Amino acid sequence: MKREFIELSLSEKEAERIAWELFGIQGTAQSLPGEIDMNFKILVPDGNAYVLKVSRPETTVEYLQFQQELLKHLETCDTELEHPRAIADRDGLLVSPYEINSGVRHVRMLSWVPGRMYSQVNPQTDSLRQSLGRVCGRITAALKDFEHKEGFRRLDWDIAQGEWTVRHLELFPFTQSKTIRYFLERFESHRQSYALLRKSMVHNDANDNNIVVSENLADPSVVTTIDFGDTIYTQIINDLAVACAYAAMNLNDPLQGILPVIRGYHESFPLQERELKYLYDCIAMRLIISVTKSALNRLEEPDNKYLQISDGQAWDLLEKWRTVSPELAYYSFRASCGYRSHPNYESFLSWAQTSTFSLKELFPTGPGDDAVDIDLSVGSTWLGLKEDFADFGFFDFKIGEFQKADPKKVIAGGYLEARGVYATDSYDKLGNSGKESRTIHLGVDFWLPAGTPVHALLDGEVVTAVNDAGDKEYGGLVILKHQLENFAFFTLYGHLTVASATQWKPGDRILRGEQIAVLGDYPENGNWPPHLHFQVMLSMLDYEIDFPGVGYFNQLDVFKELCPDPNHLFNLQALGPRKPVNEQELLGFRKEHLGRGMSLSYKHPLHIVRGSGAYLIDSTGKKFLDTVNNVAHVGHEHVKVVRAGQAQMAVLNTNTRYLHKNINELAAELLRTLPKELSVVHFVNSGSEANELALRMIKTATGQKDVLASEVGYHGNTNACISVSSYKFDGKGGEGSPEHTHIFPLPDSFRGKYRGPDTGEMYISEVQRQITKVRKLGRNIAGLILESIISCGGQVELPDGFMKGAFEAVRQAGGYCISDEVQVGCGRMGKTFWGFELHGVIPDIITLGKPLGNGHPIAAVVCTEEIARKFANGMEFFNTFGGNPVSCAIATQVLRTVREEKLQENALSTGEFIKKELNLLGKRFPILGDIRGQGLFLGVELVDENLDPLPEQATYLVDRMKEFGILMSTDGPDHNVLKIKPPMIFTQDQGRELIATLEIVLKEDFMQLESTKKTSR
């Protein structure tokens, strides 16, 4: 029996003495966790460090010598890998005897590898796991010619020797022992072939407290593994299984999570296909060893917490692993090593090459032998609005029109097409980085009328004939198995009538040419417009009665060979692979031919092809929750807005020189939201154009040229707008303030010139100072342009009384006041419809843009009667596009939607909910220095303890949020303010998702302030 752990412990003082006496190393000792040895970090004054390992009394010298020789071997084999080096004592010994508490213990000294323990690293990403695999593979490669008799010892932790665990099943409750028994039986069943796998000396212990990770917090990678105490001569695949077992802990999707480990391992140490066959069971066996050891140790050494660390996690993983299909796991492992994911894929291809079928054999009553491709991809413009797809009558009609254009061909397609139409939650799951949607269509769809008979292409045995009932399921479903000489495959027929599908039962034989079933109609066909989903599978995996017809994008590599292209049977050109939109080409062309100043969001730009409500969807069907787009005011592709535009575009679009009701209706819709003083409207195409016009108006009305504006304000991209936009002319490429522009300090009471609650008056005096300055030059001001929350400045809320006081000062000097409502207007503030209303003022002019057209270019200037009169000096105001009937129809519908769907009210309640939750987060994460804003127009400023801005952390956060499927963006002169200004239909649930994801990212290492950063191990 082992002696009590506590009894064997040494003090740090004793460790320091040993280090000095044996190795001549003088430093301070710090105790480290360890399962077997007593370990200490010895820090020496020159900054270097060592590890002192004091073994247990029962440990043999041979075993310790073995580990030291192994390190020496590594040193010569892989000189670039930063692994611990064995250090000899004063007598040249690698293992030194030392008398402690009247007994002899053996001591070793190793060099210290700087870094953090894997268990301390957050986040543990795919790239970190891939680097783990790479390092493990390198160590295996280096150990392959290391020989030592200790490699052949008995070791409980060796997966190959793991069947001892069967003797301890009684330690577990029934359900747990049942799980263990399941895996042990699997392991036992292929013990003989497993025994024949390649063997070598392997590290065999890449657990997360033995893996050293670099100090790079933003992009960590594994440096090395330590502790060779479990090194053993065993099947090489066991080493990878250990690494995978630990790397998979705490992941929502363990299978997906370990694929990078396998890929990395294979890169440095190529794995054989047959080895991969056993990996699934080896991982389970390692977990069983781990939980059994913990259970035994709990009995033996209740004080040693280290022994039990991963017990709960191991159980969670074991239970999850039980739900993973062993076959799918094997195919996934193969794919991640670059092998054909299905071993029969090549056989299928060569068989298919010699066996071509005709579409007429599948559909004898169909229109013909050839096909015409239909695009139902995420961004398909043929598909159009999602509401159009949901309207089956309309969809049928469109299919009918399509068919009329090509009467002799079968409308078909969709193999590996990413589709956005699978909108129900049952197509989503929680992956390792947020929600994942099943979007990749695994078969070919044939769009033929309900009642069309479907015939067998070759002899087959029925394995499934069911009613797969439910919305967006298969409805009537038949699956046939086709046994060929050296392999079998399956064909799947979905969306049949229930009666025709269920006339069969498993085991029935259907002969080539025989009718299988007929196509069903909605809803019995799973509630789809009539079509046949036809799929080929090389395996049924664990599915007994159905098989997914749509897969996850991140499993594409596996599924594309598990479910080969059905067109291999028909060889039709129309169904050949479509040329995908190549994102690199898009980028390349853009770089070469589009303006260089046009930036793209994110290091790896997104290829967005569809919008839907609060989501943007990329070409793979991945949905991103959009917290940034205040342009898609009432939601991306709002059905009523789209239809309003479509309808008017089909009838008339011309300029404003004719009478038309649309322009009047829009003006009336706008005016009903405004105080009566603002009564005259001009329509233009953009916020910039609106401000350009407003500036011209105040200059014409006053006869003056000088304009006041805020520091880091932004008002548009035209010459006049840039000239009042300090954000631009004081930023990169800017040339400073023009002669007639007068900038007052950003009225920011958090980090501005004046800070604290009552700074309104101080900032007003700054405005006054600018007015006085202009007057001293013998000129006067035309007016002021100002946002009620300064957006580009970093969502800065104006201090109380500032807008009112500034307006008064300007008016007293004879100037006019423009409220730029381009970002903040149209209900977004929640409490009020317009930003200026928050401040109890009425501007002389307001300008609006972004939200008005929900993405369509329309903007407006609304002014007082007085300004309108003064501006109308005889010069015609003509705008080719502004105010056209299409734009007006769209904008009218946007304003009506805000009213009808109570979106201003939603901005208030959802915005306040998010702000409250952000404030709670702010209490836990001091990096969130200031949380501000109104309604759905919020800002979160990231700062350190000294209120210095943290732009790198803000960028990191935005990039990580994208990984989790949430779009955010930064602003402010220091790029350290997160702006939250989502479509106004944003729900509280979506707010909750945003907060929960922010919390995940805020916990990550890179987001910790210096004072709270974890120190290295």
Ligand SMILES: Cc1ncc(COP(=O)(O)O)c(C=O)c1O
């Ligand atoms: C406050 C403000 N005003 C004006 C504009 C210019 O609008 P547009 O880009 O439609 O020309 C912007 C654009 O971001 C803005 O934020």
